[in-house]
Amino acid sequence: MLDIVAITAPIFLIIGAGYLAMASRLLNREQIQGIGTFVLYFALPALVIRALTQNPLSDVIQPSYLLAYGLGSLLVFSLALVVSLTLRRKSLSESALLSLGMSASNSGFIGYPLAATVLGASPAAIFLALNMVVENLLIIPAALILAEAGRQSGASILTVARKTCVRLVRNPILIGLAVGLALATSEISLPGPLVQVIDMLANASGPAALFVIGGTLYGLKVGGMVNDVGQIVIGKLLLHPLAVLLLFMLQPPVDPVWIAGALLFACSPMISVYPLLGRRYGMAEVGAAALMVGTLSAFFTLSAAIWLMHHYGLLPD
Template structure:
């Protein structure tokens, strides 16, 4: 178990550093936002480009992974909708936000750093790129379209869908994904200085992302939201990885690295922009509290998950 903690503890110490920096006022919200912008617009796209250009394209494109992880995430998304709408009687916009919190992982800011520690930077970056496709082209658009439709009483779905597509086209990670795919398909190598810049930016992605998460958590509170927050957190940290595991087991045997990576990413807490999205639909407090509780609880669940994968001989600790 000490070997497991050696993997997860540095991750959460970096998160703690961000929290401490905010708590001691070494940085303020504007400065933290600047770091977050650097990660989102420079480091993560560079990470995706490096992953796509440093690996053969047939190793990057994993339809088995996309199908299993995508269907597992979609299953949890659908379950959350049915639970909140049919059994709990919540409005559509709120149900969509619950579904988003339970099925969309923080692949860039937490999933990748953890997977890089366990599997190595190169395979972790490839899997992060695949997860970004699923989250940005399937889960997040579905949640936003449903939430906006609920907010507008079912009107304007086509308009909402069009605006969502426009936002996705401008997503810097997807722009990096497209650029990396073009370079990989055409077998084009970046010039030396530019390749070095991409390498340096990619190396900064993990630590900077974890620092941002820690700073974001400072000041968040849980007030009278135990049931909703608990439901979202349990769905994300337990139900999501279980659903992904079941889908992998139902499909033909695949590389164990893909299964381990999928479970690690599915075990990450919800996306970091979850409170920002939830705020638009009256769930600012619940989504922020869920992010805080989910991130803190992930230290335990990720450590436990890595330990269980080690016992199952999926992940021998060296």
């Protein structure tokens, strides 16, 4: 078990460093947001571009992975939506945001650094690119379209979908995906200095992202939101990875590394921008509290998940 803690501890120590930087007033909220902007607009797109251009496209695009991770995420999203609407009597907007928290992982800020530590940087970057496709083209648009439909009851679903898609097109991760796919399919070789710049930016993504998560957690509070936070955290850290595993089990056998990578990302807490996405629909405080509890709880659930994957042979000894 100490070997497992040795894997997860550095991840959360860097998160702790970000938290301490805020608590000691070494950095302020705006400076942490500036680092987050660097990661989101430069480091992560560079990481995605590198994953798509440094590996044969046939090795990157894995239909079985996309099917298992995509349908597993969609299954949890749908289940959460039904439970929130029918059993908990939440509005459509609230239900959509609760569902988003349970089915969209913090792939860039926690999933990638963790997978890179456990499996290596190259496969982790491929998993990140695939997960970004699922999250940015399926889960996040579905949640925002439903949330906006609940907020604008007079607008047609097509109008809401169009406006949401227009906003998503400007997402830097999607731009990175588009650039990476264009370069990979055209087989254009980038100049050496540009490749080096992409490598340098990509290598900075892991530690910088973890540091930002720690700074973001400082000052967040949980009080009075136990039911909502509990639903989101249990759904994200337990139901999401179980659903992804179930979808892999229903398919023909695949390389265990693909299953391990999917589970590491699915076991990660909710997306870091979750509170920001919830602000428009009155869910900012719930999102912030869920992000804090989910990130802290993930230390234990991820350690347990890695141990189980070792025990069942999904990870090398």
